[in-house]
Each structure stands twice: as C-alpha cells, then as structure tokens.
Amino acid sequence: MKKKGCEIEAVGINYTIHTHKREQQENVPKVVLKDVNLRAKPWEILAIVGPSGAGKSSLLEILAGKVTPQSASVYVNHKPLDKAQFKKISGYVTQKDTLFPLLTVEETLTFSAKLRLRLPSTELNSRVKSLIQELGLSHVAGVRVGDDRVRGISGGERRRVSIGVEVIHEPKVLILDEPTSGLDSISALQIIDMLKAMAETQDRTIILSIHQPGFRIVKLFNSILLLANGSVLHHGSVDLLTVNLGLMGLVLPTHVNVVEFAIESIEAIKQAHSMQQETQSQLPSIPPYKRLEEGETRTGRCTLQQLFQQSKVMDEESIYAEIDFQDWFH
Numbered sequence: 001m002k003k004k005g006c007e008i009e010a011v012g013i014n015y016t017i018h019t020h021k022r023e024q025q026e027n028v029p030k031v032v033l034k035d036v037n038l039r040a041k042p043w044e045i046l047a048i049v050g051p052s053g054a055g056k057s058s059l060l061e062i063l064a065g066k067v068t069p070q071s072a073s074v075y076v077n078h079k080p081l082d083k084a085q086f087k088k089i090s091g092y093v094t095q096k097d098t099l100f101p102l103l104t105v106e107e108t109l110t111f112s113a114k115l116r117l118r119l120p121s122t123e124l125n126s127r128v129k130s131l132i133q134e135l136g137l138s139h140v141a142g143v144r145v146g147d148d149r150v151r152g153i154s155g156g157e158r159r160r161v162s163i164g165v166e167v168i169h170e171p172k173v174l175i176l177d178e179p180t181s182g183l184d185s186i187s188a189l190q191i192i193d194m195l196k197a198m199a200e201t202q203d204r205t206i207i208l209s210i211h212q213p214g215f216r217i218v219k220l221f222n223s224i225l226l227l228a229n230g231s232v233l234h235h236g237s238v239d240l241l242t243v244n245l246g247l248m249g250l251v252l253p254t255h256v257n258v259v260e261f262a263i264e265s266i267e268a269i270k271q272a273h274s275m276q277q278e279t280q281s282q283l284p285s286i287p288p289y290k291r292l293e294e295g296e297t298r299t300g301r302c303t304l305q306q307l308f309q310q311s312k313v314m315d316e317e318s319i320y321a322e323i324d325f326q327d328w329f330h
C-alpha cells in the first residue's frame, strides 16, 4: 500500500502587525513576514532558523492556524487548506509547556487522549501506554509533571510530555516552536532524534523552529528555512546552504556548523543580496527573476542573487544543472 503523508506548501505569506507605543498617538505598522514561501514534505523535518525576532514563531502560528496573516495561500497535498480539517490532522507544540503540574505523565496523556480521541477505555489506555514508550517516558510514567515551583520531571521530559499531548491523535503534521529551548545539548539532540523517528516511521511532516542547533542536530534536518527580518534568505537543504554561502564568498570555518554560521552572517548575506540587486539593475540583458516551477529548469546566465532566490524552490540536483557559473568570476 502506498504510504500517505501531507505536503504543506505556503505561498506569499505577508503579515504586518500594528503596535502601539505610549509616546505615539497612532498605531505603528511592523512588517513581521514578507513574501514568505515554504514547502514541507512528509517524512521530513523542516527547520525554521534565524536570529531572535526574525519571525519564526509568527510563521509557525500562521501555519498552525492560530494567527491570520493579511495574505497567504496554504495548500495541503496541493489542495487549499481547510482550517477545521487541518486542526484534526495537525498538532502544535508551543514554546512554553502548558501542562498541569500536579498530574503525572500518564494522567496528563490520558487526559489529552480523552479530550481528543473517542475510544473505549481499554484502547485509550493502550494508546497512552504505547505513546509513553515511544516518548521514552516509561521510567517517569507515574511521576508528576511539576513546574518551576513544584518539583517534577526534568525539562527534557516535560518537553516530551508536551509533544505527547499534541501527538496523541496521531497527526500527520506536527508544528513545534523551539522544542529544544532551555535544554542541554544531549536532551536537545534526543528530542530531535525522537522527532526524526516520528517523521520517518509515521509518515509525519515536521516543521519546527530552533535556536543554535548543534552539528548533530543539523544533520537530522532535511530542509532549512533561514529567516531574517521576516524575509526568507534560504530554503533548501543544509548542503545547498553551504554551497550558496560559498558562492557569496562566505567560507564556512572549521568546527562551526553551517546554520550557526549563516545566522552569524545574516548582514553579509543581505549585503551580498543588495550588491547583486544593484548589479542586476545595471545589466539589462539579464532577464528578471522568475520563480521556477516544479520540474522546470533554467538555462543560460544567472546572477548570484537569482541563484540564491532559486534555492528557495530548487534542490541540489537542479541547481547545478544548467547555470553558467563563469559569469560570476569574471
């Protein structure tokens, strides 16, 4: 039987908020997201990265249907998103754990199961037990969750419980805001490892945001979306990010992972973009950038800026296909 999954595609997300500052009479508009496009595939992890304030949480909130932007077209398996339907097939784990501190791990998941599933109690209990095992929480099943004031399970275990609450109904899409925030590197890796297994074994599409992922975590991501000031600077594989940075003259230092390096180099990337835009405007022979469609390839010349934009929709195979690299170096 063919495996089923959910491909998510978002096109043209624009989101502006109006903030009110005490000293100002009027609301001040702030662009949070600007023309954001993304694609997330089943069995894969798409990681949204970028400096603080880049718009990561806002983007996830929009994808999870919690916030409505001014414009966006979201498709699930090439069909326009139906919010009510999407709620049933997705889970959204917020950055902060919102759990009842006095309930045990098992009670917490049972409570969530009763709310979300209409199953006879024996089936419900067995679902909870198998999920506890999958989450690696068997050793603390009977321990209360706790919080900052009430001693309970560890921070990493609490994150797992939060994920468990959102996957009890076996959603095809899982959206997580900073699932590793506040965790040590080992616990963070264990969480991403668990999510990777959830993506690969359960046909799940995982979209998460993350701050400063370590080397071993970065290796587990299938795709990266680099955001800065609400704009996408890269959308594609980790290897493609390394290639693109290299083309901009940004050579990855040894012992620094590419995501960390890209975030540190945001200003240089933006500068390279604007230099390319300038060059482009002075070269009328270069055709204006046109977004490539699936399966379409481009022939002839291409500026660095165009290449970088193309990386939002192309994968490694096609990027090397028919681009004349010589132009950039002469």
Ligand SMILES: Nc1ncnc2c1ncn2[C@@H]1O[C@H](COP(=O)(O)OP(=O)(O)OP(=O)(O)O)[C@@H](O)[C@H]1O
Pocket (backbone or CB within 6 Å): 017, 019, 032, 050, 051, 052, 053, 054, 055, 056, 057, 058, 059
């Ligand atoms: N409801 C809001 N009110 C005021 N400002 C907001 C609101 N929502 C988003 N913003 C602003 O929009 C920008 C993006 O915020 P967002 O939380 O999405 O960024 P982020 O990349 O997730 O940041 P962090 O990594 O620090 O969590 C920030 O400048 C933030 O202050």
